[in-house]
Structure formats: C-alpha cells, structure tokens
Amino acid sequence: SQKIEQNSEALNIQEGKTATLTCNYTNYSPAYLQWYRQDPGRGPVFLLLIRENEKEKRKERLKVTFDTTLKQSLFHITASQPADSATYLCALPDRGSTLGRLYFGRGTQLTVWP
Amino acid sequence: NAGVTQTPKFQVLKTGQSMTLQCAQDMNHEYMSWYRQDPGMGLRLIHYSVGAGITDQGEVPNGYNVSRSTTEDFPLRLLSAAPSQTSVYFCASAPRDKGYTFGSGTRLTVV
Numbered sequence: 001s002q003k004i005e006q007n008s009e010a011l012n013i014q015e016g017k018t019a020t021l022t023c024n025y026t027n028y029s030p031a032y033l034q035w036y037r038q039d040p041g042r043g044p045v046f047l048l049l050i051r052e053n054e055k056e057k058r059k060e061r062l063k064v065t066f067d068t069t070l071k072q073s074l075f076h077i078t079a080s081q082p083a084d085s086a087t088y089l090c091a092l093p094d095r096g097s098t099l100g101r102l103y104f105g106r107g108t109q110l111t112v113w114p
Numbered sequence: 115n116a117g118v119t120q121t122p123k124f125q126v127l128k129t130g131q132s133m134t135l136q137c138a139q140d141m142n143h144e145y146m147s148w149y150r151q152d153p154g155m156g157l158r159l160i161h162y163s164v165g166a167g168i169t170d171q172g173e174v175p176n177g178y179n180v181s182r183s184t185t186e187d188f189p190l191r192l193l194s195a196a197p198s199q200t201s202v203y204f205c206a207s208a209p210r211d212k213g214y215t216f217g218s219g220t221r222l223t224v225v
Contacts, residue, residue, distance in 0.1 A: 034213055043118075043204050044157070046213030089157070100145045100164040101172065102214065106156035 002027050002092055004105035012111045013080055021075040021108045023090035029068040030092040035075050038087045038107065047088075048075075080112045115140050120205050120217035127195040127224045135190040135220050137205030143215070145208045146188040147172070148180065150201040151219075157204070163188055195224045 007022035023033065032051045036044035050057045050066045050073065057064045063076040077084050087107040094101040121136045139146065147162040159172030161180040169180050177199060179191040192199060200223050206214040
C-alpha cells in the first residue's frame with residue numbers, strides 16, 4: 001500500500017508570503033495526485049489535479065509540482081492571505097487504480113497571520 | 115445542482131443498533147466513495163464505487179456495507195454500531211479523471 005506523508009502538521013506564515021506544503025509518498029508513483037482544502041467542520045474541497053507527465057500546474061495563486069523521481073509534490077500559495085488559512089490535503093490513487101480508490105494524507109494546517 | 119447531499123447531519127446510536135447513512139448526488143458522477151475522518155487519522159476510505167452495481171472495499175471496510183443500485187445513490191450501512199465507529203463520515207463523488215466533490219458530512223456518535 002501507499003504511505004503518504006505531509007510536512008509538519010502546522011505551518012504558520014505571514015500574509016503576503018508564499019506558503020509551501022509538501023506531500024511525499026513512499027512506494028509506487030501514482031498516475032496523478034490531487035490537492036484539497038478543508039475548513040473546520042466542512043468537507044474537503046478539490047483544488048488541483050496534476051498528472052505524472054505534468055511537472056507543474058497553476059490555478060490563480062496556487063501552483064503544484066510533481067516530481068516522480070523524488071516521489072514528492074509541492075503545493076505553493078503565493079501572496080498568501082488570512083482567508084487561505086485551512087488544512088490542505090494531498091490525495092493519491094491506489095496502484096493501477098481508477099480514480100475510485102483514492103487515499104489521503106493527514107493534511108497540513110496552514111495559518112496565515114496579518 | 116445540489117451537489118452531494120448527506121443525511122442525517124448528526125446521529126447518536128446505541129451500541130448494537132444499525133442504521134443507514136444516505137448519500138445522493140445529482141451530477142451524474144461515475145465514482146462515489148465513503149470516508150471516515152477521525153482526529154489525528156485523516157480521511158480513511160471505507161468503500162467506493164466506480165459505477166452502478168460496482169462496489170469495492172477501501173482501507174477500513176469492516177462493520178460497513180454499501181450498495182450502488184443507481185448512479186445517484188450510495189448508502190452506507192452500519193450493521194451493528196460500535197463506539198469505535200464514532201466519527202465524521204463523508205460521502206464524495208467524481209466524474210472520471212476529475213477531483214471529488216464532498217458532502218457536508220454526518221457526525222455519528224455511538225454510545
């Protein structure tokens with residue numbers, strides 16, 4: 001099975017700085033990787049999907065990279081705002097799986113202070 | 115579109131009782147999944163489905179059953195509730211090769 005590790009449980013940064021969150025996996029390289037945001041008491045919200053043949057993907061202030069050699073994905077939020085404070089989760093499919101069998105990391109709690 | 119609708123939002127059960135958590139989506143998504151979320155454990159996959167009539171087990175399937183008779187509905191049945199099943203349960207759906215849309219969750223307490 002796949003082990004997913006996300007960097008430190010909590011990350012605190014100042015408004016305007018770039019937040020960088022890490023997702024490492026230990027075994028096989030997945031066909032794609034996803035990032036979600038979760039606010040307290042709410043369900044996760046899908047942000048980005050990056051495929052193994054894509055090195056980088058962007059959406060507004062968000063940027064995701066995927067390095068299959070390092071078995072790592074980096075998630076960047078540029079010009080961070082207090083409203084970006086949330087828990088961010090990465091998710092990977094099982095080996096050879098369809099999207100149906102998707103596993104999540106434990107998440108990194110991001111706090112952006114003014 | 116209502117998205118993914120879960121009912122009930124809150125439930126208290128006694129040990130040994132059974133119940134069904136309902137999940138419905140109106141987006142014609144192929145894939146549906148059930149997760150439980152516990153403090154410090156993250157989201158763990160219970161069961162999933164890749165289409166009507168097709169279901170499979172996830173990481174923690176024991177004590178739960180599912181069925182998918184229609185594209186829209188994916189109920190989760192607790193056969194005999196145990197305190198260890200106290201958790202927040204999320205249902206989610208996705209079209210092929212896209213991200214999941216999650217419901218708002220069911221907070222279940224088993225006493």
